[in-house]
Amino acid sequence: MLAVAVLAAGKGTRMKSDRPKVLQPLAGATLVERVLRSCRTLEPERQLLIVGHQAERVEQELGHLTGLEYVLQQPQNGTGHAVQQLLEPLAGFSGELLVLNGDVPLLRPETLEQLLDRHRQSGAAVTLLTARLDDPTGYGRVFADAEGQVSAIVEHLDCNPAQRDTDLINGGIYCFDWPKLAAVLPLLTSDNDQGELYLTDTVALLQPAFHLEVSDPDEINGVNDRLQLSQCEAVLQDRLRCHWMAEGVTFVDPPSCTLSDGSRFGRDVVVEPQCHFRGSSVIGDGCRIGPGCLIEDSELGCGVEVLHSVVRGAVVADGCAIGPFAQLRAGSNLAAGCRVGNFVEIKNSVLEAEVKVNHLSYIGDADLGSGVNVGAGTITANYDGLRKHRTVIGAGSKTGANSVLVAPINLGERVTVGAGSTLTKDVPSGALAIGRARQLIKENWPGPA
Ligand code: UD1
Ligand code: CA
Numbered sequence: 001m002l003a004v005a006v007l008a009a010g011k012g013t014r015m016k017s018d019r020p021k022v023l024q025p026l027a028g029a030t031l032v033e034r035v036l037r038s039c040r041t042l043e044p045e046r047q048l049l050i051v052g053h054q055a056e057r058v059e060q061e062l063g064h065l066t067g068l069e070y071v072l073q074q075p076q077n078g079t080g081h082a083v084q085q086l087l088e089p090l091a092g093f094s095g096e097l098l099v100l101n102g103d104v105p106l107l108r109p110e111t112l113e114q115l116l117d118r119h120r121q122s123g124a125a126v127t128l129l130t131a132r133l134d135d136p137t138g139y140g141r142v143f144a145d146a147e148g149q150v151s152a153i154v155e156h157l158d159c160n161p162a163q164r165d166t167d168l169i170n171g172g173i174y175c176f177d178w179p180k181l182a183a184v185l186p187l188l189t190s191d192n193d194q195g196e197l198y199l200t201d202t203v204a205l206l207q208p209a210f211h212l213e214v215s216d217p218d219e220i221n222g223v224n225d226r227l228q229l230s231q232c233e234a235v236l237q238d239r240l241r242c243h244w245m246a247e248g249v250t251f252v253d254p255p256s257c258t259l260s261d262g263s264r265f266g267r268d269v270v271v272e273p274q275c276h277f278r279g280s281s282v283i284g285d286g287c288r289i290g291p292g293c294l295i296e297d298s299e300l301g302c303g304v305e306v307l308h309s310v311v312r313g314a315v316v317a318d319g320c321a322i323g324p325f326a327q328l329r330a331g332s333n334l335a336a337g338c339r340v341g342n343f344v345e346i347k348n349s350v351l352e353a354e355v356k357v358n359h360l361s362y363i364g365d366a367d368l369g370s371g372v373n374v375g376a377g378t379i380t381a382n383y384d385g386l387r388k389h390r391t392v393i394g395a396g397s398k399t400g401a402n403s404v405l406v407a408p409i410n411l412g413e414r415v416t417v418g419a420g421s422t423l424t425k426d427v428p429s430g431a432l433a434i435g436r437a438r439q440l441i442k443e444n445w446p447g448p449a
Contacts, residue, residue, distance in 0.1 A: 119210075136168075356374065415431055
């Protein structure tokens with residue numbers, strides 16, 4: 001029987017933020033969500049989240065996660081005090097308790113599996129993850145013998161100068177025999193630099209205690225300030241890019257690109273410098289993205305090219321070409337072979353196959369039939385000041401440069417719109433519509449002096 005407790009009650013003073021630390025985002029997911037994800041494959045019987053600082057906000061933002069038991073720690077008097085709050089909810093529980101710091105977001109599930117295995121094989125009262133760091137500043141120092149048996153953990157602020165030289169640090173991840181931990185939790189005292197109850201003090205009371213040194217010290221990076229947050233982001237970004245390179249994606253300049261872990265790529269995608277993928281996006285085989293793109297919550301088919309553009313909440317089918325300098329907004333749905341050129345904005349519109357919107361246009365709340373050619377500077381005037389209305393343009397139609405289509409309006413198929421027209425009435429199929437003042441010519445005009 002396994003229970004997992006995540007310590008997420010602290011304020012995170014060093015972040016200097018209005019957000020509770022565990023809700024800080026990292027590659028599109030909060031710290032605490034990442035921590036919870038890292039233990040999912042262990043299929044724990046119970047998952048307890050210890051909340052305190054802005055507890056309601058934490059619960060609210062994690063509302064979409066099921067199977068979590070929230071345990072309130074009020075006030076927040078240290079990590080030992082946090083775990084003391086489990087004495088009641090875990091009364092009678094006789095299995096292992098895996099304790100995870102809510103601010104240690106890079107753990108791999110395999111590492112937790114190893115920790116659990118080691119703990120079960122050794123019969124220890126507690127097993128904890130450690131690492132050797134070039135700069136152990138801020139972390140608790142772990143004192144252990146050659147066999148890996150731990151005698152004590154001393155917090156950075158409580159170390160004497162000799163103890164500070166130790167480079168073996170506590171990762172803040174522990175597997176406890178719960179009944180044994182429960183017996184010593186009431187014995188903790190706050191006789192230390194911070195005047196708090198330290199969970200780390202239980203280790204000296206629980207014997208035998210063993211540690212497991214992680215092979216990749218990045219995994220136990222803790223986030224206490226913005227610098228460490230950025231360092232964790234860098235590690236995650238590197239992991240994501242390496243993963244996708246192994247799957248057949250070319251990054252021309254990997255460090256200049258960022259990914260969310262909801263982004264998926266096909267084979268032979270080429271990502272040029274300065275491209276950013278957010279939310280859940282799917283990029284099909286053979287796409288060429290960038291330089292300079294933001295793609296968010298969008299789906300791109302195969303062989304799509306996007307250059308210096310922003311694509312959010314859009315679906316773009318095979319062989320489309322977007323940009324440079326185009327914006328596809330939510331609800332843009334482009335069928336195969338469309339072309340959206342420079343300084344074009346598309347919103348909540350359906351473009352059938354082979355539609356061309358090449359320059360300087362706004363297409364909002366519109367349905368464009370296949371092969372429609374939108375002339376430079378065409379605007380769908382979709383908003384009357386109160387409500388949005390739709391523009392429908394039938395297949396094979398062509399709008400002249402600088403056309404304004406005042407919605408609601410319906411243009412049939414193969415319609416031609418004369419340049420500079422402002423249309424307010426429907427146009428039947430096959431017609432030419434011109435809505436502009438006629439050109440006047442006055443011969444022999446005196447002209448400028
Ligand atoms: C802790 C460990 C330290 C370890 C480091 C690893 C202790 C005493 N020290 O130090 O040995 O090297 O993590 O990252 O445990 N929290 C609560 N309630 C509280 C206080 C904290 O839930 O009253 C939560 C925080 O939200 C955070 C976690 O516990 O998620 C760790 O707290 P933090 O104050 O960051 O501990 P560290 O000083 O980093
Ligand atoms: Ca910490």
